[in-house]
Amino acid sequence: MTLSFGTRLRSAMDERGPLCVGVDPHASLLASWGLADDIAGLESFTYTVVEALADTVAVFKPQAAFFERFGSRGIAVLERATADLRAAGGLVVMDAKRGDIGSTMAAYAETFLRKDSPLFSDALTVSPYLGYGSLKPAVDLARESGAGLFVLALTSNPEGAEVQRAVREDGRTIGATMLAHLAAENAGETPMGSFGAVVGATLGDLSSFDLDINGPLLAPGIGAQGATPADLPVVFGDAVRNVVPNVSRGVLRAGPDASALRDAATRYADEIRAAVAG
Numbered sequence: 222m223t224l225s226f227g228t229r230l231r232s233a234m235d236e237r238g239p240l241c242v243g244v245d246p247h248a249s250l251l252a253s254w255g256l257a258d259d260i261a262g263l264e265s266f267t268y269t270v271v272e273a274l275a276d277t278v279a280v281f282k283p284q285a286a287f288f289e290r291f292g293s294r295g296i297a298v299l300e301r302a303t304a305d306l307r308a309a310g311g312l313v314v315m316d317a318k319r320g321d322i323g324s325t326m327a328a329y330a331e332t333f334l335r336k337d338s339p340l341f342s343d344a345l346t347v348s349p350y351l352g353y354g355s356l357k358p359a360v361d362l363a364r365e366s367g368a369g370l371f372v373l374a375l376t377s378n379p380e381g382a383e384v385q386r387a388v389r390e391d392g393r394t395i396g397a398t399m400l401a402h403l404a405a406e407n408a409g410e411t412p413m414g415s416f417g418a419v420v421g422a423t424l425g426d427l428s429s430f431d432l433d434i435n436g437p438l439l440a441p442g443i444g445a446q447g448a449t450p451a452d453l454p455v456v457f458g459d460a461v462r463n464v465v466p467n468v469s470r471g472v473l474r475a476g477p478d479a480s481a482l483r484d485a486a487t488r489y490a491d492e493i494r495a496a497v498a499g
Contacts, residue, residue, distance in 0.1 A: 226312075227407070230369070236279070237278060237279040237490070239497060241281065241282050241468070242270075242486060243467055244270055244302065244469075250266070260291050260295065267288075267299075272479065273476075274472075275305060276311075279490075280311065281306050282315075283313065284316045314342065315345050315346070320347055320355065326359060333345045334359060343369065345370055345371070346373070346419060349373065353372075369437070371437070375419075375420045378421075400430060400434055401431070406436070407434055407436040415436065417439055418434060421448075422442035443493075445471055450492040466493050
């Protein structure tokens with residue numbers, strides 16, 4: 222029987238440390254590694270990250286767009302990296318932010334959440350802004366496959382507030398409504414549910430929102446975007462133990478040296494563990 226994503230995530234973070242490393246091979250980062258912005262550069266970057274970190278970091282978040290821009294050859298690199306990361310015990314959260322209705326949403330779900338798909342991932346980021354109910358095909362397939370979802374709720378980009386902080390007729394914001402839906406999905410699950418929210422670590426005090434969804438909170442923004450591990454208890458309060466802090470450039474800029482990448486990841490994991498425990 223396949224363990225749920227929430228169960229596997231808790232175990233991975235307890236064993237390897239509460240850190241998610243973004244795998245974001247954008248052009249400027251390739252250049253900083255001395256690599257060309259082409260398929261050879263993409264391969265070198267991606268496989269270096271995999272070889273350096275796959276057996277030590279708990280969670281990886283490849284940004285699908287940075288692979289898709291190279292067409293089918295880029296997708297092939299993403300397929301191999303996803304398989305290799307998972308084979309080494311890392312959990313893969315595919316950052317594809319898919320969102321649609323009906324059969325199209327079902328097809329997106331099958332791409333990333335069907336067990337025999339070449340891009341099968343432990344979890345997928347999704348956009349609920351065609352209505353939370355539009356995510357049902359992904360929710361259903363994730364449950365069937367033992368996978369998870371991370372739903373955009375309170376994102377770190379300033380533009381997100383015009384939608385996520387908009388107030389509904391019932392007096393709740395859109396972001397709070399998404400959190401409530403996720404809490405319902407996770408009700409009764411132990412050690413935590415598999416349906417998480419994306420909540421930016423740069424947002425400051427979020428005590429006006431109920432972040433206790435009994436599920437993971439994927440927290441971008443640490444490192445280059447300005448948030449630090451010490452900010453996590455302030456932002457997330459009592460829900461901080463379920464936070465999956467994402468660091469991308471803060472770790473990746475240490476490359477291409479594999480040892481430096483490992484040192485950077487270990488440093489962030491240790492700092493986050495101390496902040497969360499404190």
